[in-house]
Amino acid sequence: MKFRRSGRLVDLTNYMLTHPHVLVPLTFFSERYESAKSSISEDLAIIKQTFEQQGIGTLLTVPGAAGGVKYIPRISADEAKRYVHKLGESLANAERVLPGGYLYFTDILGKPSILSTAGKIFASAFSAREIDVVMTVATKGIPLAYAVASYLDVPVVIVRKDNKVTEGSTVSINYASGSSNRIQTMSLAKRSLKTGSKVLIIDDFMKAGGTINGMINLLDEFNATVAGIGVLVEAEEVNERLVDEYMSLLTLSAINLKEKAVEIRDGNYMSFL
Amino acid sequence: MKFRRSGRLVDLTNYMLTHPHVLVPLTFFSERYESAKSSISEDLAIIKQTFEQQGIGTLLTVPGAAGGVKYIPRISADEAKRYVHKLGESLANAERVLPGGYLYFTDILGKPSILSTAGKIFASAFSAREIDVVMTVATKGIPLAYAVASYLDVPVVIVRKDNKVTEGSTVSINYASGSSNRIQTMSLAKRSLKTGSKVLIIDDFMKAGGTINGMINLLDEFNATVAGIGVLVEAEEVNERLVDEYMSLLTLSAINLKEKAVEIRDGNYMSFL
Numbered sequence: 155m156k157f158r159r160s161g162r163l164v165d166l167t168n169y170m171l172t173h174p175h176v177l178v179p180l181t182f183f184s185e186r187y188e189s190a191k192s193s194i195s196e197d198l199a200i201i202k203q204t205f206e207q208q209g210i211g212t213l214l215t216v217p218g219a220a221g222g223v224k225y226i227p228r229i230s231a232d233e234a235k236r237y238v239h240k241l242g243e244s245l246a247n248a249e250r251v252l253p254g255g256y257l258y259f260t261d262i263l264g265k266p267s268i269l270s271t272a273g274k275i276f277a278s279a280f281s282a283r284e285i286d287v288v289m290t291v292a293t294k295g296i297p298l299a300y301a302v303a304s305y306l307d308v309p310v311v312i313v314r315k316d317n318k319v320t321e322g323s324t325v326s327i328n329y330a331s332g333s334s335n336r337i338q339t340m341s342l343a344k345r346s347l348k349t350g351s352k353v354l355i356i357d358d359f360m361k362a363g364g365t366i367n368g369m370i371n372l373l374d375e376f377n378a379t380v381a382g383i384g385v386l387v388e389a390e391e392v393n394e395r396l397v398d399e400y401m402s403l404l405t406l407s408a409i410n411l412k413e414k415a416v417e418i419r420d421g422n423y424m425s426f427l
Numbered sequence: 428m429k430f431r432r433s434g435r436l437v438d439l440t441n442y443m444l445t446h447p448h449v450l451v452p453l454t455f456f457s458e459r460y461e462s463a464k465s466s467i468s469e470d471l472a473i474i475k476q477t478f479e480q481q482g483i484g485t486l487l488t489v490p491g492a493a494g495g496v497k498y499i500p501r502i503s504a505d506e507a508k509r510y511v512h513k514l515g516e517s518l519a520n521a522e523r524v525l526p527g528g529y530l531y532f533t534d535i536l537g538k539p540s541i542l543s544t545a546g547k548i549f550a551s552a553f554s555a556r557e558i559d560v561v562m563t564v565a566t567k568g569i570p571l572a573y574a575v576a577s578y579l580d581v582p583v584v585i586v587r588k589d590n591k592v593t594e595g596s597t598v599s600i601n602y603a604s605g606s607s608n609r610i611q612t613m614s615l616a617k618r619s620l621k622t623g624s625k626v627l628i629i630d631d632f633m634k635a636g637g638t639i640n641g642m643i644n645l646l647d648e649f650n651a652t653v654a655g656i657g658v659l660v661e662a663e664e665v666n667e668r669l670v671d672e673y674m675s676l677l678t679l680s681a682i683n684l685k686e687k688a689v690e691i692r693d694g695n696y697m698s699f700l
Binding site for chain 2: 159165303
């Protein structure tokens with residue numbers, strides 16, 4: 155189908171945005187648009203410039219016969235900061251305090267318009283690492299993990315705390331939940347993770363890190379390795395953190411049950427961007 | 428910031444794609460690009476034409492002071508068919524047959540590149556209905572529900588089969604799982620669904636429909652209503668279907684355990700597109 159440059163720019167932009175981290179050969183586009191590669195290169199230069207200027211990401215050009223162009227989603231430090239501060243404000247709300255001193259933010263963990271940006275921040279921070287899959291534990295962190303995985307174009311693998319017949323054989327481990335020190339079991343379908351995979355662990359909340367530590371132990375069983383760890387919110391008051399390097403967007407400093415006050419600070423994300 | 432038309436087209440395309448179903452006033456864009464509304468209108472006409480021609484979706488223009496432009500994701504019947512057939516082929520694989528005659532497709536339920544298109548098909552089919560939230564039940568259907576919700580720009584609400592302290596008060600119901608007729612409990616946090624919400628129910632698999640029927644009963648407790656039901660795969664051999672109107676992409680006709688053969692047919696989605 156013949157395209158004018160303007161139409162080509164629109165379609166190319168959509169194509170790149172919906173295929174992050176995928177190397178697309180220029181011949182694919184020159185056939186798609188029945189246009190010379192030189193015209194496609196000009197289009198891509200415009201898109202790259204706009205993506206960078208607008209903080210959408212960048213286009214990486216790989217020269218040579220096996221080359222092509224790849225969209226790397228990126229977020230600017232400024233936009234990340236603005237987003238995290240806004241998110242922090244909406245979490246620091248007395249109405250979110252639940253009995254037992256828990257903070258309710260399940261609503262936020264279901265909103266695509268909010269999660270998508272969080273996903274982009276994590277994908278941006280870990281974009282230079284080799285990542286085969288994003289792993290999370292059921293249930294609440296799944297949409298966030300999916301948002302991250304969308305920007306990295308890798309699958310999500312879900313660790314479960316129960317066992318389902320529709321999973322086939324599973325590998326299970328016991329772990330001590332850091333906060334309660336209760337022994338729990340988590341399991342992963344054997345089929346769902348290839349031996350030697352490089353895994354980005356994503357979760358909505360981390361206290362001592364028992365659950366994430368459990369996932370790391372589970373990875374050992376698959377000879378898989380940790381490529382990175384990202385949590386939306388970490389709790390500050392922890393005696394002993396079980397996890398070393400991790401990235402967090404927000405830190406929950408304190409919940410005052412009596413006054414129902416919530417104190418939220420920035421996480422350590424800036425050192426990753 | 429001043430933009431040339433080409434850069435404006437790229438940024439506008441990104442903006443519309445990342446804000447589906449949101450009405451954006453033209454003044455927002457004329458300020459963003461320091462350009463006359465007439466230029467913006469010309470840009471939007473080019474984007475609309477390309478989106479429609481390429482099966483990306485459409486732009487809806489609402490005239491008047493409270494007006495603006497809205498991106499409605501749509502997929503062409505042809506592309507939906509191609510996608511469903513390819514998905515069907517990858518499911519009809521003897522290696523997917525699990526003991527007990529179950530079909531393993533958890534891998535597919537974690538791949539953003541696959542789920543995104545499925546999400547677009549459901550969002551496209553239900554785009555004319557009023558939808559406040561997408562609801563699913565933990566665990567496997569969550570990424571699919573999130574993919575649908577992303578294209579509709581509504582939150583995902585997750586019904587759980589366990590109870591978490593971090594959810595606050597919950598409403599629980601008992602339901603009979605259609606396949607085993609076992610009585611189970613599902614619950615939803617009170618805070619997570621507003622009274623009177625219009626709900627699109629999304630799940631990965633439906634046999635008799637007991638789980639989905641349970642979700643419908645749960646909606647009653649919130650005075651919420653069903654806006655639609657979508658499942659990725661439905662099972663064919665069912666004596667009595669508990670759910671009336673639903674949309675499915677694929678039908679699992681038969682699993683031959685002895686020969687490990689899987690028979691997959693088209694679901695009823697074409698009547699929704």
